[in-house]
Amino acid sequence: MSEFKGEVSIVLGGAAGQGIQTVEEILTNALKKSGYHVYANKEYMSRIRGGINTTEIRVSSRRVRAFIKRIDILVPFKKGTLSWVKDRLGENTVVLGEKENVEEEFLGKVNLVEVPLTKMAMEVGSQLYLNTTAAGLIVGLFHGDFGAVEEYIRKRFGSKGENVVKKNIEAAKKGYELGIKLCEEGTIRVEVERDEKVREEVLLTGTEAVGIGAFAGGMNFLSFYPMSPSTGVSTFAAQHAEEFEIVVEQVEDEISAINMALGAWFAGARAMVSTSGGGFALMSEAISLAGMAENPVVIHLAQRPGPATGLPTRTMQGDLNLVLYAGHGDFPRIILAPGSLEEAFYLTAEAFNLADKYQVPVIILTDQYFVDTYYNLPAPDVEKVRFERHIVEAKPGYRRYELTEDGISPRAVPGYGEEVVVANGNEHDEWGDITEDAELTVKMQEKRAIKKLETIKKDAPLPKLIGKEDAKYLVIAWGSTLHVVEEAIEKLGREDVALLHFSWVYPLNPKVREFFEDKVLIDVENNITGQFAELLKKEFGVEVHHKILKYDGRPFSVEEVLEGLKGVVE
Amino acid sequence: MNVQLPTGRELFEPKRPGSQDIAWCPGCGNFGIRNILISALAELNLKPNQVAIISGIGQAAKMPHYINANGYHTLHGRAIPIATGVKAANPELTVIAEGGDGDMYAEGGNHLLHAIRRNPDITVLIHDNQIYGLTKGQASPTTMKGVKTPTQPWGVFEEPFNPVALGVALDASFVARTFMGYFKESVEIIKKAIKHKGLAIVDILHPCVSFNKVNTYAWYREHTYWMEDHDPYDREAAFRRAIESDPIPLGIFYINEKPTFEEMVPAYRKDKTPLWKREPKLDLVEKFFEERKL
Ligand SMILES: Cc1ncc(C[n+]2csc(CCOP(=O)(O)OP(=O)(O)O)c2C)c(N)n1
Ligand code: SF4
Numbered sequence: 010m011s012e013f014k015g016e017v018s019i020v021l022g023g024a025a026g027q028g029i030q031t032v033e034e035i036l037t038n039a040l041k042k043s044g045y046h047v048y049a050n051k052e053y054m055s056r057i058r059g060g061i062n063t064t065e066i067r068v069s070s071r072r073v074r075a076f077i078k079r080i081d082i083l084v085p086f087k088k089g090t091l092s093w094v095k096d097r098l099g100e101n102t103v104v105l106g107e108k109e110n111v112e113e114e115f116l117g118k119v120n121l122v123e124v125p126l127t128k129m130a131m132e133v134g135s136q137l138y139l140n141t142t143a144a145g146l147i148v149g150l151f152h153g154d155f156g157a158v159e160e161y162i163r164k165r166f167g168s169k170g171e172n173v174v175k176k177n178i179e180a181a182k183k184g185y186e187l188g189i190k191l192c193e194e195g196t197i198r199v200e201v202e203r204d205e206k207v208r209e210e211v212l213l214t215g216t217e218a219v220g221i222g223a224f225a226g227g228m229n230f231l232s233f234y235p236m237s238p239s240t241g242v243s244t245f246a247a248q249h250a251e252e253f254e255i256v257v258e259q260v261e262d263e264i265s266a267i268n269m270a271l272g273a274w275f276a277g278a279r280a281m282v283s284t285s286g287g288g289f290a291l292m293s294e295a296i297s298l299a300g301m302a303e304n305p306v307v308i309h310l311a312q313r314p315g316p317a318t319g320l321p322t323r324t325m326q327g328d329l330n331l332v333l334y335a336g337h338g339d340f341p342r343i344i345l346a347p348g349s350l351e352e353a354f355y356l357t358a359e360a361f362n363l364a365d366k367y368q369v370p371v372i373i374l375t376d377q378y379f380v381d382t383y384y385n386l387p388a389p390d391v392e393k394v395r396f397e398r399h400i401v402e403a404k405p406g407y408r409r410y411e412l413t414e415d416g417i418s419p420r421a422v423p424g425y426g427e428e429v430v431v432a433n434g435n436e437h438d439e440w441g442d443i444t445e446d447a448e449l450t451v452k453m454q455e456k457r458a459i460k461k462l463e464t465i466k467k468d469a470p471l472p473k474l475i476g477k478e479d480a481k482y483l484v485i486a487w488g489s490t491l492h493v494v495e496e497a498i499e500k501l502g503r504e505d506v507a508l509l510h511f512s513w514v515y516p517l518n519p520k521v522r523e524f525f526e527d528k529v530l531i532d533v534e535n536n537i538t539g540q541f542a543e544l545l546k547k548e549f550g551v552e553v554h555h556k557i558l559k560y561d562g563r564p565f566s567v568e569e570v571l572e573g574l575k576g577v578v579e
Numbered sequence: 580m581n582v583q584l585p586t587g588r589e590l591f592e593p594k595r596p597g598s599q600d601i602a603w604c605p606g607c608g609n610f611g612i613r614n615i616l617i618s619a620l621a622e623l624n625l626k627p628n629q630v631a632i633i634s635g636i637g638q639a640a641k642m643p644h645y646i647n648a649n650g651y652h653t654l655h656g657r658a659i660p661i662a663t664g665v666k667a668a669n670p671e672l673t674v675i676a677e678g679g680d681g682d683m684y685a686e687g688g689n690h691l692l693h694a695i696r697r698n699p700d701i702t703v704l705i706h707d708n709q710i711y712g713l714t715k716g717q718a719s720p721t722t723m724k725g726v727k728t729p730t731q732p733w734g735v736f737e738e739p740f741n742p743v744a745l746g747v748a749l750d751a752s753f754v755a756r757t758f759m760g761y762f763k764e765s766v767e768i769i770k771k772a773i774k775h776k777g778l779a780i781v782d783i784l785h786p787c788v789s790f791n792k793v794n795t796y797a798w799y800r801e802h803t804y805w806m807e808d809h810d811p812y813d814r815e816a817a818f819r820r821a822i823e824s825d826p827i828p829l830g831i832f833y834i835n836e837k838p839t840f841e842e843m844v845p846a847y848r849k850d851k852t853p854l855w856k857r858e859p860k861l862d863l864v865e866k867f868f869e870e871r872k873l
Contacts, residue, residue, distance in 0.1 A: 042873075160873075211871035221867055227859035229846065230668060250845045253860055256667050258844070261693035265660040268653070272633065272664025275651055276672065277855020280664065298654050358859075388868040391861050400855065403628070422855050423631045423649035423665070424672055431595075431643060432651040434636075442597030442644045443652070 011103045011120060012198040013081050016069035019147060022094060023086025026058040028140040032084075033064045035144035035161050035181070040068055041212050041385050042157035043148070044203030048073040048384040052563065055237070055321040061093040068151065070202040074349070074384050074492035078566035082150075082197075084143060085110040091119070103197060105146070122196055129183045138180035145181030149188015150199045158185065207385055214383040215375055215489075218350040219309055220245035222357030223281055225394045228307070230256045230280035232269040234288060237321050238377040239311035242283040263288035267295040267306065274305045275432055277400060277422035279361045283309040286328045287318060293335040296370050298434045300340025300457065303410070303418065305364035305371075309357070312376035314562045323562035324377035326488055326535040332372045333515060333544065339458035341465055343367065344515040346374040348473075348491025352512050353379070354389045362397040367465055368420055374514065376535070378564035379489035402426035408439040412452060416460025462516060469518040476507025482578055483528040485553065487511040487541050490565055494533050497570035506578060515544070522549045531555045531577055535565060584614075587621035593647040601645055602638070608785025608796075609638060611759040612706055613645055616675075618762075619769040620648070625673055633662040635678035635687060637713045638787075639706030642677050656686025663699040663840065669853035670841045673773060674701040681711045684720040684740050691742075694778055695749040699840040702772045702779045705742065708787035709794050716790030726793055742782045744821035747814060747833045752777030754817070754833040758784040758799045761829070768831060777839050784827070806830040 019036075023029045030051075037047045048067040054060035065080075067073045080097045083090070083104045091104070091112055104111060104121045111121060124146060130138040141162065148158055162177045191197050213221075220242050223231075233243040243257070250257040256273070260266050263284055270280035284292065289310050299306050310332060314325040332344055343363055347353035357373055364371040401407075401419040403426030411418045418439075421430050431441030436453060438444045475495060482505055486494045491510050498506055509524055511517075525545075532542040532553040537560040542553045557573035559565050603609045620630060630648040634640035636655035643650025649672070653661050662676035676683075683691055683705045694703070710728070711717040717730040720740035727734045746754035753775040757765045765783070772779035784803070786796050804826045810816055817833035841847060846854065 209872060211868050213871065221864055224867075225859055225861060225864045227857070229854045229857055230664070232664070251848075253863060254846050254848070254850060254857075256844045256846045256854070258667075258697070258840075260660070260697075261689055264657065265690055265693065268657040268660035269664035269667075271653075272651070272661035273668040273854070274664075275661070276631070276665040276668035277853065278664075278668035279854070280668075294654060295657065298657075302651070302653075388872065391865045391868070394859070394861065394864075396859050396861075422669075424628055424669055424853070425855070427628055429627050429647060429649045431649070433643075434653050438595075438597045440595040440597060441650070442595055443602070443641070444597055 010195050010198060011101060012200070014200045016067060016073065017081045017199055017201060018077055018079050019066045019068065019082045019084065020063055020080045020094060020097070021066070021084045021086065022061055022063040022090035024059045025054060025056055025062050027086050029062060029064055029086060031140045032144045033066065034165065035141065035158060036066060036147055037212060037383070038161045039144070039148050039157040040151060040153055041207060041210070042160070043151065043153035044205055044207050045151065045153070045201060046070065046072050046204060046207055046385060047212070048075070050076050050378065050382045050564070053322050061087065061089055063090070063094060068201055070204060075496040076378070076493055076564050076566050078568045084147070088112055091115045122191065124187060129187070130180055133176055133180040133183065138176060141177045141180040142184040145184025146188045149185040150192060150197060151201060152189065152192070155182065155185055210385040211388045212383060212385050213350050215350060215353060215380040216241035216245055218353035219357050219373065219375060219380070222354040223361070224249065224253055225354065225391060226358035226361035227279045227396055228255065228281050228361060230270065230273040230278040231283065232258050232260050232266040232280070233283050234260055234263045234266050236285040236288045238313055238380050239283045239285045239288070239309060241380055242309055242311070263291040264295065267292040267308070270306050271295060271299060271304045274364070275422070277425070279365070281307040281309060283311070285311055285313055286315045286331060289328065289331060289335065296342070297336035297338055297340070299370045300336055300338065300342070301434045302432045303368040303420070303457065304432065305368050307360045307364050307371050307373070309373045309375065311380050312374060320562040322377065324535065324564050325560065325562060326376060326490070326540070328374065329514065329540040329544070332374060339454065341367070341369050341458065341462040341516065343369060343371045343465060344374060345371065346488030346512055346514045347379070348488060348510050348512050350384070350386055351389055355393065356512060358394045362395060365399045366397065367417065367461060369461070369465070374488055376489050400425065403428035403430055409441040410437055410439045410453070412439060412456060415464045416456045417464060466516045466518055469516055470513050471518055471520060472509050472511040472513070472524070474507060474509055474524065477504060480507035481505040481529055482507070482531060483524065484508045484531045484533060484574070485511070485541070485545070486533045487514055490533055490535060493565045493567055494570050496567045497574060500567065500571050501574050501578070503578060506574065511541070514541070517548050522551070525549065525551045529554050531557060531574065533557045533565070533570060533573070535559050585618050585621045587624065588617050590627055591617045591620055591647045593645065598644050602641055604789045606788045607638070608708065608759050608787070609706060611762070612783055612785060613642065615759060615762060615765045615769060616642070616704070617646060618766045619773060622766065623770055623773060629671070630673045630675065631665050632675045632677055633658045633665060634676070635682035637679035637682045637711070639679040639712070640677060640682055656682055656690065658682065659687055659690040659694045659703060662701045663694060663697065666699050666701050667841055667844065669855065670700070670847065670851070671853055675704060675773070676701055677704045678706070679712065680705060680707045680709065680719040680721045684742060688720070692749065695746065695751045697840045698752055698778045698837060700776055700778070702781070704769070705780070705782050706785055707782050708785050708791055710787050710791040712787050712790060723793070741821065742780065743832050744818065746780050747817045747821050750814070750835055751780055751833065752835050752837060753779035753831070755780070755831040756782040756784065756827070756829050758803050758829055760796055760799055764805070771831065775834070777837060803827045803829050
């Protein structure tokens with residue numbers, strides 16, 4: 010008998026196009042509604058059909074938000090799945106599925122619980138129902154609410170007609186009953202307590218958190234050119250464009266996307282572009298224009314491994330240097346990298362205020378791992394979102410680039426006020442007209458590159474310290490690795506290890522330096538050179554003592570970070 | 580030029596300190612285009628704060644500094660997407676994208692193609708001097724075959740770009756060509772282009788006295804003619820005219836009335852408020868989360 014207590018890590022594996030996503034959706038939704046904490050993440054190949062894609066789902070009695078390597082229950086939908094995940098199989102892993110989907114070499118070696126999913130689906134009428142049967146089966150193992158499964162199926166397949174809904178429910182029911190039977194017979198026992206509060210929570214993906222955060226921040230314009238893994242945010246915006254009454258346009262290239270967004274901001278809109286590293290590379294000229302013309306803009310960049318097209322569907326924190334240095338000449342920018350879905354929501358909303366206030370590009374850095382992650386969380390508090398508009402009326406005598414103490418010139422928009430607004434990507438005087446005056450050039454360079462940067466630095470929030478202030482070891486992480494590192498430290502169980510997580514990545518408040526004093530610094534990054542550690546060196550002259558880096562295109566697992574930390578502290 | 584200038588022009592004469600230092604060469608056709616544009620705006624009774632001139636880079640693209648109107652002097656080739664964004668954010672503005680032939684047809688060529696498809700309600704004015712001015716005399720996409728330049732010492736052998744034929748081929752909303760030497764006619768064409776609902780492209784021939792010794796004022800007068808009895812709603816006729824090369828026809832080639840980008844986007848279907856006046860729809864954000872609880 011296989012017994013799982015408190016938490017189960019389920020992995021579904023199969024070919025692209027096989028509908029694993031449907032199983033994942035039904036499962037996570039129904040289990041969440043049944044009162045279980047859920048977390049899911051996927052890894053997939055850059056192809057439309059075939060290959061092997063997997064989804065990991067953690068179902069737990071406590072909040073779970075991080076990727077783990079361990080597999081408790083593996084459901085293979087295709088031969089080859091076991092080989093693909095063989096590093097993740099342990100002694101206790103149960104393979105739940107059909108023999109045909111298990112490679113010869115694994116037969117007899119793994120703990121196979123045969124379930125005739127295809128046959129059961131055929132009994133309902135077609136192999137098409139295999140996915141819902143499988144989803145029902147797993148929900149059954151948890152004794153989840155079947156009503157929740159039904160409800161989700163209705164929502165998901167409702168548009169396809171009553172018959173499709175009925176058949177899918179029938180298929181799920183068959184699976185569900187088998188799941189219960191497996192428990193009753195004692196083949197598999199799952200003991201995960203429910204948490205009633207979960208039912209009141211929301212299930213969100215990273216993509217949705219960024220998208221809905223943008224809406225909360227007043228985004229009313231989005232231009233984009235598709236590129237994985239950023240496209241989801243654009244799709245999200247397009248799907249909600251009618252309701253939120255916004256402009257969403259798929260344009261000819263990323264160059265157009267960002268320039269259109271700059272134009273929209275110039276005229277007072279709150280515009281965003283969503284892209285990935287390769288697309289952002291094309292935008293760098295316009296990033297400079299934003300710097301020179303002091304044109305606000307918000308850019309969501311979902312990272313994937315590069316250089317060039319790299320691994321299109323995989324993950325890496327490899328574009329920090331790109332966004333730090335993109336563009337020619339000196340000008341400030343703000344770089345944000347949310348670690349949690351809550352942060353993605355609030356920070357994306359706030360990005361629009363920041364862009365508006367400081368009139369600089371604001372970049373939200375996520376990555377494939379982050380945008381494809383989802384879990385349940387208490388609904389963010391919409392009332393906490395601040396909407397700040399930093400627009401002035403162009404009164405007679407208005408000067409777009411008025412020299413001010415803090416480096417920020419009041420920004421007017423065309424049509425608001427009698428006076429005209431002249432913006433310029435060439436060096437300019439206070440009115441916005443071209444100048445080659447040396448003295449004025451110095452003033453304008455200082456205004457943009459120094460005064461404004463200093464103002465932003467002073468306002469920059471500090472990173473989040475998790476753990477004891479006087480801990481000897483300080484783990485440094487930024488962006489999407491938050492929860493993985495957090496859980497690894499928790500598992501490590503040592504009071505002398507704390508985490509300093511940065512979701513405000515640049516510019517850094519000078520006070521940040523104080524966190525590093527007298528600590529052993531351990532940098533955890535999902536890239537090969539430790540780009541953030543380099544930034545800390547440049548900004549504060551601090552050298553991290555240890556680096557835990559991962560750069561195979563996959564996210565860190567809790568186990569890997571734990572191993573890495575043990576290597577340092579033990 | 581002995582012409583009657585319309586009243587209202589003074590509104591568009593900038594008084595900013597830097598706007599007096601005009602960087603165009605004495606005798607350049609750009610002065611004439613400025614004159615034409617100011618007259619057209621004045622005759623349309625527009626106010627400077629209602630107009631936004633978005634330019635790229637080049638001598639032509641310096642226009643926003645020499646006019647009193649909202650302006651944005653941007654990047655080489657990017658005036659069209661930026662102007663599209665401006666218009667989409669505030670359809671109440673009269674938006675003009677302006678630049679040279681290198682700016683609009685070379686570096687910005689791809690944007691022009693797709694702007695035709697997208698059809699924002701903007702006017703695109705191309706100062707076509709058949710040469711690169713600001714970078715000192717290299718061939719542009721419209722330079723004629725055989726013309727020698729410092730960077731094409733053997734003479735240009737590429738086929739010149741035909742913006743009018745391109746516009747008609749892609750079913751653009753409004754396509755015209757003029758020569759800035761004909762003041763009145765040019766004012767009329769530009770007024771019609773600005774008033775036209777949808778993307779209006781006006782190829783404006785003009786001499787570059789510093790670098791183009793071939794296409795002079797006299798050359799344009801000798802090698803152009805005004806189309807008469809041309810029906811701009813007849814696409815085939817427009818295309819036949821568009822591929823004539825010597826003499827070069829002038830006038831409005833093609834008009835194709837169709838919905839604009841701003842009319843199609845969901846942002847304005849129910850509500851015409853410009854985007855800068857709008858607030859976040861937090862109630863809908865709230866609703867989104869409520870639905871995600873179920
Ligand atoms: C990305 C980029 N490439 C090249 C240039 C250099 N450049 C400035 S103006 C220009 C061409 C200008 O020619 P045209 O658009 O015909 O305008 P004109 O000066 O003749 O009015 C070029 C190539 C630039 N500013 N930016
Ligand atoms: S270089 Fe040519 S086009 Fe430019 S201002 Fe001088 S004459 Fe005019």
